[in-house]
Amino acid sequence: EIVLTQSPATLSLSPGERATLSCRASQNVFNYLAWYQQIPGQAPRLLIYDASNRATGIPARFSGSGSGTDFTLTISSLEPEDFAVYYCQQRSTWPPLTFGGGTKVEIK
């Protein structure tokens, strides 16, 4: 099973700041990595698929990068609605599909 480790667990930032979230895989997942956003009380929403492709309707301030074992989700300038929990997920080797433990982006 591929383990995904996200860091930091919590990121405290102000609106307008840049957010950089990390996801590290226990083995090579090539570019088969997705990022999801979850606002409390809501279902997850796909932001990025295959490491760097924005899903339909996702604003350009969200970008993904990386390949192999190290990945980054960047939010260029935080909007109030971006304060949420973010999960990475790999689809390189499954079953099982696996998710990271999440990074909470909170208002500083």
Added chain:
Amino acid sequence: QVQLVEAGGGLVKPGGSLRLSCAASGFTFKDYYMSWIRQAPGKGLEWVSFISHRSSTIYYADSVKGRFTISRDNAKNSVYLQMNSLRADDTAVYYCAKEMRGGSYDLGSFDSWGQGTLVTVSS
């Protein structure tokens, strides 16, 4: 627009059973593989099960294998999760999720999720 609506959650005693359903609309259901994903209270996401468009390929997480059964009815645009021998650690919100791509390639990314249904296993 794509809509996924789960139902069937509730309170059940350890060892009991529940059947979850997920009604899909807004896309050609029979062309898409589907998964169930759960989230324990205050915890992260855990993939549970997967079913191919014609039900020929089915996968389960080890944590539910032998206890849960996934199925679908393409005529009713629905996917189901039969949960038996429920345990306290099955307590979670259960989401059904649609593959981003139709067909049998490039699986494992989910572009639509339902609102979830809460399953609580407690005596």
